[in-house]
Amino acid sequence: MRKILQDGFFKTIFLFFIIPLKVFALDSVVFNENILSQKVVNEINLIGKELQEKTGIFIGVAIGDQVDFETLLDIQKKMPKSYILLVLSKKSHKVDIVGSKGSLILIDKEAVLSPYSGTGSILPILATKKGDIYNAAILNGYADIADRIAQARGIKLENSIGNANRDTINILRILIYGFICFALLYYAQRRMKRKKNVSN
Structure with a gap:
C-alpha cells in the first residue's frame, strides 16, 4: 500500500511539475532521465527544430531510467496538435512510437521498430548490448523518423544525419x-x- 501511494505521489509530481517545464521549452527531448548525453540531446533538438519549422510536425523523445513506460506516455497530454513521440523506458524494458494520426501515417512505424537489422533503426542497436546503446539507438531512431517525414512531405533536412547503419547494412x-x-x-x-x- 505504501509503495502504491509513493508511486502515485511520484507520478503526480512528474505530471504537474517535470513534464510541463520540459515540454513548454519546446525542446525535442521532452524528458531525459540522465540517459542521453548532451551531445545527442543537442543533435536531436537541432533536427527536431528544423523539421518542425518546415513541416509543422513536432517530434519528441521521452526516455526514462526509473520512470515506467505508462507514466512516460502521459507526456502526450502536453504535446502539440501534430506530433510524434519516441518513448523508451529502461525500467519497463519497452520502446514505442506514438503520435497524432495525421503524423503517424507519414512514417512506417513497424519498419522503424523492426527488430531486424537493415530495417529497424532502434531495436537492432539495443539488442547488441555493446557500447552506448541508448544514445546510439535513440539518435538513430529519431533521425530515421525525421527523414521519413521529410521524404513524405518532399523536403530536405539540412541537419539530417541520415541512417548510416541501415544504409551500410543494405x-x-x-x-x-x-x-x-x-x-x-x-x-x-x-x-x-x-x-x-x-x-x-
Whole structure:
C-alpha cells in the first residue's frame, strides 16, 4: 500500500511539475532521465527544430531510467496538435512510437521498430548490448523518423544525419545476395556443361 501511494505521489509530481517545464521549452527531448548525453540531446533538438519549422510536425523523445513506460506516455497530454513521440523506458524494458494520426501515417512505424537489422533503426542497436546503446539507438531512431517525414512531405533536412547503419547494412546485403546469385548461376552453368560433356 505504501509503495502504491509513493508511486502515485511520484507520478503526480512528474505530471504537474517535470513534464510541463520540459515540454513548454519546446525542446525535442521532452524528458531525459540522465540517459542521453548532451551531445545527442543537442543533435536531436537541432533536427527536431528544423523539421518542425518546415513541416509543422513536432517530434519528441521521452526516455526514462526509473520512470515506467505508462507514466512516460502521459507526456502526450502536453504535446502539440501534430506530433510524434519516441518513448523508451529502461525500467519497463519497452520502446514505442506514438503520435497524432495525421503524423503517424507519414512514417512506417513497424519498419522503424523492426527488430531486424537493415530495417529497424532502434531495436537492432539495443539488442547488441555493446557500447552506448541508448544514445546510439535513440539518435538513430529519431533521425530515421525525421527523414521519413521529410521524404513524405518532399523536403530536405539540412541537419539530417541520415541512417548510416541501415544504409551500410543494405549495401552489404545487396553485395552478399549478388555473390550468392553469381555462385548459384556459376554452379548451374558448370553442372550443365558437365552433363553436356558426359552425353557427348
